[in-house]
Amino acid sequence: xxxxxxxxxxxxxxxxxxxxxxxxxxxxxxxxxxxxxxxxxxxxxxxxxxxxxxxxxxxxxxxxxxxxxxxxxxxxxxxxxxxxxxxxxxxxxxxxxxxxxxxxx
Amino acid sequence: xxxxxxxxxxxxxxxxxxxxxxxxxxxxxxxxxxxxxxxxxxxxxxxxxxxxxxxxxxxxxxxxxxxxxxxxxxxxxxxxxxxxxxxxxxxxxxxxxxxxxxxxxxxxxxxxxxxxxxxxxxxxxxxxxxxxxxxxxxxxxxxxxxxxxxxxxxxxxxxxxxxxxxxxxxxxxxxxxxxxxxxxxxxxxxxxxxxxxxxxxxxxxxxxxxxxxxxxxxxxxxxxxxxxxxxxxxxxxxxxxxxxxxxxxxxxxxxxxxxxxxxxxxxxxxxxxxxxxxxxxxxxxxxxxxxxxxxxxxxxxxxxxxxxxxxxxxxxxxxxxxxxxxxxxxxxxxxxxxxxxxxxxxxxxxxxxxxxxxxxxxxxxxxxxxxxxxxxxxxxxxxxxxxxxxxxxxxxxxxxxxxxxxxxxxxxxxxxxxxxxxxxxxxxxxxxxxxxxxxxxxxxxxxxxxxxxxxxxxxxxxxxxxxxxxxxxxxxxxxx
Numbered sequence: 001x002x003x004x005x006x007x008x009x010x011x012x013x014x015x016x017x018x019x020x021x022x023x024x025x026x027x028x029x030x031x032x033x034x035x036x037x038x039x040x041x042x043x044x045x046x047x048x049x050x051x052x053x054x055x056x057x058x059x060x061x062x063x064x065x066x067x068x069x070x071x072x073x074x075x076x077x078x079x080x081x082x083x084x085x086x087x088x089x090x091x092x093x094x095x096x097x098x099x100x101x102x103x104x105x
Numbered sequence: 106x107x108x109x110x111x112x113x114x115x116x117x118x119x120x121x122x123x124x125x126x127x128x129x130x131x132x133x134x135x136x137x138x139x140x141x142x143x144x145x146x147x148x149x150x151x152x153x154x155x156x157x158x159x160x161x162x163x164x165x166x167x168x169x170x171x172x173x174x175x176x177x178x179x180x181x182x183x184x185x186x187x188x189x190x191x192x193x194x195x196x197x198x199x200x201x202x203x204x205x206x207x208x209x210x211x212x213x214x215x216x217x218x219x220x221x222x223x224x225x226x227x228x229x230x231x232x233x234x235x236x237x238x239x240x241x242x243x244x245x246x247x248x249x250x251x252x253x254x255x256x257x258x259x260x261x262x263x264x265x266x267x268x269x270x271x272x273x274x275x276x277x278x279x280x281x282x283x284x285x286x287x288x289x290x291x292x293x294x295x296x297x298x299x300x301x302x303x304x305x306x307x308x309x310x311x312x313x314x315x316x317x318x319x320x321x322x323x324x325x326x327x328x329x330x331x332x333x334x335x336x337x338x339x340x341x342x343x344x345x346x347x348x349x350x351x352x353x354x355x356x357x358x359x360x361x362x363x364x365x366x367x368x369x370x371x372x373x374x375x376x377x378x379x380x381x382x383x384x385x386x387x388x389x390x391x392x393x394x395x396x397x398x399x400x401x402x403x404x405x406x407x408x409x410x411x412x413x414x415x416x417x418x419x420x421x422x423x424x425x426x427x428x429x430x431x432x433x434x435x436x437x438x439x440x441x442x443x444x445x446x447x448x449x450x451x452x453x454x455x456x457x458x459x460x461x462x463x464x465x466x467x468x469x470x471x472x473x474x475x476x477x478x479x480x481x482x483x484x485x486x487x488x489x490x491x492x493x494x495x496x497x498x499x500x501x502x503x504x505x506x507x508x509x510x511x512x513x514x515x516x517x518x519x520x521x522x523x524x525x526x527x528x529x530x531x532x533x534x535x536x537x538x539x540x541x542x543x544x545x546x547x548x549x550x551x552x553x554x555x556x557x558x559x560x561x562x563x564x565x566x567x568x569x570x571x572x573x574x575x576x577x578x579x580x581x582x583x584x585x
Contacts, residue, residue: 047496050148051177 120469142163149499150176152506158185160203161194163534167511187508190539192529193513197370197486198457199534200401200441211436218432230429236434241442242406247386250415251408253438254423255430257365257395258284260405263423265361266292267416268391269330274314276307276358277332280340285332285363295320301340304348306333311356329358335367335394338522339528341481341489343371346378350388361391370486371398377459381484400441402434403497430460460545461486461533464540468531471544480526488529489515490547498525508546528544 043049048059151172167186170179194201205212214234242251256259265288269275270452273294277285279301289296297314299306311329318325331353333344344362353360364377372380377394379386386392392408407417418424424569445454449540465486472479478491492501498514505512516525529543 023356043498044494044500047494048146049496049500052148 128283138518141522145495146516147176148290149502149516151179152499155511159200161191161196162203163191163196163199163510163532163536163539164188165191165194167506182190183535186506188341189506189509189510189511190535190543191532192543193304193511194532195398195530196401196534197366197399197461197530198375198401198441198445198454198531199532200220200399200437200444202401202534206442208437210440211433214436215433218244219338220433222429222431224424224428226424226429232429232432232435234432234435234439235429237397238430239406243408245442245446246379246408248392248408248410250411251406251429251436252414252415252421253396253404253406255404255428256423257264257397257405259423259427260393260395260407261285261363262288262291262423262585263427264393264407264417265289265332265420268292268361269294269328272319272330273330274326275330275332276310276314278302278334278337278344280337281332281334282338282363282365283332287331288391302342302345304345304352307349308352308577311352311358315356330355330361331358332361332531333363335362335364336371336482336485336487337365338487339489339515339526341479341485341487343367343378343381343482343485346382346384346389350384353388360388362389364392364394365405366398366487368394369445369486371462371484374455374456375399388505396434400438402437402441404434404438457533461531464533464535465533467537468540468544471540472547475544475547477547486531487528488531490529492525492527493523495522495525498527499528505546510543510546564568 043056046059046063048056051059145575151170152166155170156168157165158168159314165188167189169182169184169186171182172179202208209347218232218234222230222232227237238253239251242253243249244437254263261284265275269289269292271293273292275292275294275296276290276299277289277296297310299310314326314329317323333349336343346362352358362378367381368377369375371378374380377392379392380391380507391411393405394408395405395406396402407414440449443449444451445458447454462484465484465488469479469488471484472488472490480489480491481487492498492514495516498516501516502512512527512529514525514527516522520526531540
């Protein structure tokens, strides 16, 4: 099966333009199948594969909610923390701190 | 307050009277095994206890079972799934067969003796077939005498109590089979566990035992016996026999070797781990084995010096109380053993052993090339494939059954909960095509996308980068 696939991939490079629509459909199908495979791996790793459908919905809701909250917190707080950390470490390594003293004439 | 009382009082031994009063309350304390059983095992329970309806040869027939309420109850649809490739039965040499030519002598003995014995060994259950079988087993293994029992599990659990008692020390491997553990516990001796196949751990235990003696009285131990197995059924690892024998000689201990999975399966002529390492059978004090795995029958044997076997004939619980082996089964073992030893005039036995070796090496190499994690020695026909997550057990077994392959998957009580595995048992009766189907199917299922997910019948690329480059190629070719 693998060798057939590889031959198919090289074969598609020399297709005539009229068959490109078919190749595009096949590729979209492949991407969709890959996403489904990722979902299946997620089900297996979290052991929610064994749950009944209503339990799965509950588990997915909770997981997605927690994940969304984590993303939002990261979006709000991570740039600020990175900037503070950068200033702290540059202070340690001998670079002069940004001086707030200005020459007043 | 009542519940708290219940919790404190019913811990440990429990007060049954109080427990009766509180029948309406769910008990607060139920151990992990119950929790695991209720919540995980029930959901994937359809992968075990599958009834088969043919001989467990290289292919077999399964009865189809469906469940309407998520595995709490099952019903049979009446259909039979035919020709499922059998990777779960312990059929190492392929003697589980229904070929009438092969079973000629067994049919004859069945017609002569019938099926039942209706007695124990000591009363009236010793047939001439048993004497013939015992002499044959002794000749096969190269020892003085042997005794056969009706059931392999009972051989271990009923004979270890006869050999050791209070005041003796049992050093048993971490991963020993339940029959050995049960026999050791029933005997009343002190049990100490050493790490799996670890000679330093064993030597340390032996030294401590001899230096310090029994726990309180500091007397010398009456007997020190080491319990090991030839091939461990959940790991596929082979015992380190030469080192254990040298340790046993140095510290004057006894050795009990359980060759359940290794008799007939390893060794140049199928005589077990003793031959595999090229050692003398006299080095091992008690040789035990079963006929269930390589000989296509049922039962077990204990072999060794004549004095030992004569002692067991009078003092073993199994000999006194359990019925003896039934005659057609004894005849099946006799014909299988004669075939192995070459006494029936053909080289079929040796061919089977060689075929098993070839199949084992080929299968292990294929699975290793595909990148799966396999435990065990390269020569052992037991191939555990690690699945780690408990959720994957159910998925794996169901997918394999859809592809017409029957496997045994093992989960929590038999293995640690995070090390679940699927155990393949290679057989001499498997053809190269069957092994190819299994390994290629396993490859496709577990590493490809859509076919593994079961959604479409088109096999998808193996990783994202491949399809990305294909997409780029397509776009470029569009431009051209």
